[in-house]
Amino acid sequence: MEPPAEQRPHRSGTAAIVGRANVGKSTLLNAALRERLAIVTPTPQTTRDRILGVVRHGDAQIALVDTPGLHRPKSRLGRRMNTMARDAAREADVLVFVTAIPKNAHKDLAPAGRDVELLQQVDPDSRAVLVVNKIDLLGKHRSALLPLLERFSEVRRFSAVVPISALRDDGIDLLLSEISKLLPERGPAYDDDFLTDRPVRFFASEYVREQVILATKQEIPHSVAVSIERFEDGEKVTHIDATVRCARDGQRKIIIGK
Ligand SMILES: Nc1nc2c(ncn2[C@@H]2O[C@H](COP(=O)(O)OP(=O)(O)OP(=O)(O)O)[C@@H](O)[C@H]2O)c(=O)[nH]1
Ligand SMILES: [Mg+2]
Incomplete structure (x- = not known):
């Protein structure tokens, strides 16, 4: 039986959210933070970039770190992004390896070859939690999960395996409990109201970049960079000037619409 709350030790540490691009790592961070x-x-x-979000869960403080998706890089930026994710995984107390159910697939699910490769590159002694995201895509075929989880467990030892739907906020609480159990016993590293270490300007530039990605097609998003030229908090409104940079003149025309 679990001891009463006042006798349980406080736990705190970092958990790096790592995996291929597009599996829902950032959606997971947001669901865990409720922000x-x-x-x-x-x-x-x-x-x-790495994005830190500090979550409180029961007697634990979890410093969750979202990371760029691991991919086969075609540019210097891509290589830098991969290095950032690998460094975060190495430095964390717990590795949260995220994979996702592919669209329109619910029969004979097997670990993606790239997931197997990536998992084999991780220190086999590290504490790792496997997260299978997007289980909402399975609909009524949830039984297809079990063989998939078993096949993943053959690749390496996981301290916990948690199927979730980050989009539907399904399984997030259970995941946070599993991560908490794996953290070292120690006091909180951050103040109670601390959310992230990045300045508001960083998020302002990210939200502009998000809109550019949503509004344009495949090729453009990778070459876009946003910088904030002015950020002035007024009494009623905040004035923000942002510059959107892209690689080619043709892209500029698509982004500004002329
Ligand atoms: N159906 C479904 N879609 C999801 C779920 N979680 C995330 N998505 C979608 O998957 C897409 C990618 O989500 P992100 O959170 O940006 O994925 P990511 O792993 O952070 O991607 P990168 O930053 O590019 O590595 C978005 O369209 C999300 O809405 C889920 O649980 N179910
Ligand atoms: Mg992301």
Whole structure:
């Protein structure tokens, strides 16, 4: 039986959310925080930086770190993004490896080859939780999950395996409980009201980039960068000037519509 709350030790530490692009890592971060902090789009490689979000769960404080999707890089930016994700995984107390149910598939589900490759690159002794996201896509075929989870367990040892739907807020609480149990016993590292270490300006630039990605097609999002030139908090309104940079003149025409 679990001891009463006042006798349970406080736990705190970092948990890195790592996985292929587009599996729902940022959606998971936001669901755990109950805040729309990280940007989310249907386009792969949306997240470009580490994003910290501090979650309180029972007797634990979890420093969740969202990371760029691991992919085969075609540019310097891509290589930097992969390095960032791998460093976050190595430095964390717990690795939260996220995979997702593919669209229109519910029979003979098997771990994606790329997931297997990535998992084999991780230190086998690290504490890892497997998260299978997008289980809402299974509809009534939930029984297809079991063989998938078993096949993942053959790839490496996981401290916990948690199917979730980050989009529907299904399984998030259970996941946070599993992560909490794996954190070291220690006091909180952050103040009670601390959410993230990034400044508001960073999120302002991210929200502009999110809109550019949502409004344009495949090729453009990867070459877009946004910088905030002015950020002035007024009494009633905040004035923000942002510059959107892209790689080619043709892209500029698509973004501004002329
Ligand atoms: N059906 C379904 N879609 C989801 C779920 N979670 C995320 N998505 C969608 O999957 C797409 C990618 O989500 P993100 O959270 O941006 O994925 P990511 O892993 O952070 O992607 P990168 O930052 O590019 O690596 C978005 O269209 C989300 O709405 C889920 O539980 N179910
Ligand atoms: Mg993301």
